[in-house]
Every structure is written in C-alpha cells, then in structure tokens.
Amino acid sequence: xxxxxxxxxxxxxxxxxxxxxxxxxxxxxxxxxxxxxxxxxxxxxxxxxxxxxxxxxxxxxxxxxxxxxxxxxxxxxxxxxxxxxxxxxxxxxxxxxxxxxxxxxxxxxxxxxxxxxxxxxxxxxxxxxxxxxxxxxxxxxxxxxxxxxxxxxxxxxxxxxxxxxxxxxxxxxxxxxxxxxxxxxxxxxxxxxxxxxxxx
Numbered sequence: 758x759x760x761x762x763x764x765x766x767x768x769x770x771x772x773x774x775x776x777x778x779x780x781x782x783x784x785x786x787x788x789x790x791x792x793x794x795x796x797x798x799x800x801x802x803x804x805x806x807x808x809x810x811x812x813x814x815x816x817x818x819x820x821x822x823x824x825x826x827x828x829x830x831x832x833x834x835x836x837x838x839x840x841x842x843x844x845x846x847x848x849x850x851x852x853x854x855x856x857x858x859x860x861x862x863x864x865x866x867x868x869x870x871x872x873x874x875x876x877x878x879x880x881x882x883x884x885x886x887x888x889x890x891x892x893x894x895x896x897x898x899x900x901x902x903x904x905x906x907x908x909x910x911x912x913x914x915x916x917x918x919x920x921x922x923x924x925x926x927x928x929x930x931x932x933x934x935x936x937x938x939x940x941x942x943x944x945x946x947x948x949x950x951x952x953x954x955x956x957x
Contacts, residue, residue: 764787764788764797764798764799764800765798765799765800766783766784766787766788766799766800766802767799767800767801767802768780768783768784768802768803768804769801769802769803769804770803770804770805770806771803771804771805771806772805772806772807773804773805773806773834775804779804779834779835782835782838783802783804783838786838786839786842787800787802787815787842789842790842790845790846790849792846792849792850792853793853793919794849794852794853794856794918794919795817795819795820795821795823795825795849795852795853796819796820796821796919797817797818797819798818798819798820799817799818800815800816800817800818801815801816801818802814802815802816802838803815803816804834804837804838806834809832810830811830811831811832811833811834811837812828812829812830812837813828813829813834813837813838813840813841814826814827814828814841815827815828815838815841815842815845817845817849821918823852825845825848825849825852827841827844827845827848828841829841829844853919856915856918856919857915905926905927905928906927906928907927907928907929907930908927908928908929908930909929909930909931910929910936910938910948913925913927913936913938914938914946917938917939917940917946923939923940924937924938924939925937925938925939929950934950934951935950935951936948936949936950936951937949937951
C-alpha cells in the first residue's frame with residue numbers, strides 16, 4: 758500500500774491563485790493522515806476565497822469505490838484547510854469502524870460467502886508441464902519480507918481489506934493451520950488451507 762506522500766494530490770483554486778505556500782500546507786496536512794482504511798488513491802483539494810469568505814474542500818478517492826468529502830468555511834484559509842482535514846480523518850475512522858463491526862460482530866459467527874479449500878503443502882512445489890501446448894507467460898517476481906501472524910479468519914479478512922494486498926497468509930488461531938485468504942468478488946472471499954495441523 759502506498760504511503761500518503763506517494764498519493765496523487767491535486768490542489769486547485771477558485772477566485773484565488775494557489776501559491777506554493779498554500780499547496781505545500783495542504784500537502785503536508787494530507788500526508789500526515791495516518792489512517793490505513795479506506796486506502797487513499799487520489800486527493801483533490803479546492804480552495805475558494807471571496808472577500809472574507811474562505812472555503813476549503815477536500816475530496817478523497819479511495820479503494821473499494823469509497824469517496825469521502827468535507828469542506829469548511831471560515832475567515833482564514835489555512836484554518837479552514839486544517840479543520841477540513843480533521844473532518845476527513847473523522848469520517849475515515851467511521852469507515853474503518855464500520856468495517857471492523859462488519860467483519861467481527863461475534864467470534865461465533867462466520868463470514869458469509871466464504872469458500873474454503875484444502876491443499877497439501879507440496880502443491881506449491883509442483884513442476885510446470887514443459888509439454889503444455891502454450892508457452893508459459895513471463896512473470897516478474899518480487900521478493901519481500903512477510904510477517905506471519907496468528908489470527909482468526911475474520912481478522913485476516915479485515916487485514917486484507919485494510920491493506921489492499923491481493924492475499925493474506927496467516928496461522929489460524931482456532932485450528933493452528935496455515936491459511937491464505939484472498940478476495941473472489943465484492944464481498945466474497947476464499948480460503949486456501951495448506952497442509953495438516955501444525956505442531957505448537
């Protein structure tokens with residue numbers, strides 16, 4: 758997931774020329790947002806000044822088709838920007854709270870539309886059929902560290918949504934087995950279980 762200082766931030770003005778100071782102030786405020794959900798894709802900031810009326814509007818375009826918008830009107834443009842960012846952060850926290858309630862209502866409840874499959878670990882080591890009719894497509898392999906966590910599947914799905922990763926590998930806290938959860942469609946998930954139960 759990109760950090761907030763890698764997000765495309767567009768600052769435009771109405772009835773005012775956007776100076777470097779205004780643009781830098783807006784960027785720093787947005788880059789200081791340290792909320793991991795919803796994942797921000799693009800930010801548009803619009804400032805409008807008419808006599809003593811200063812308006813700051815911020816629109817976040819986030820993953821999962823989530824759009825968050827807030828605006829503030831005041832006598833000082835910088836104060837209006839600051840207050841608008843505060844409103845945006847408050848609304849982002851509400852989205853994250855809804856997500857957590859949706860995926861973790863009770864430990865006894867299961868995730869709806871969840872498909873589970875079990876594979877032996879050696880399925881990952883199968884050789885590619887060199888006599889296949891089609892040539893294998895080239896792939897780009899990126900190596901990176903991965904922290905294996907012990908968690909419930911509800912938490913793994915929540916982490917999948919928050920992180921924006923294509924999958925989450927984890928150790929199931931209930932059954933002590935390795936599992937991979939990934940997204941099938943909107944609101945539908947699949948879990949692949951690797952091997953038999955692990956020794957503690």
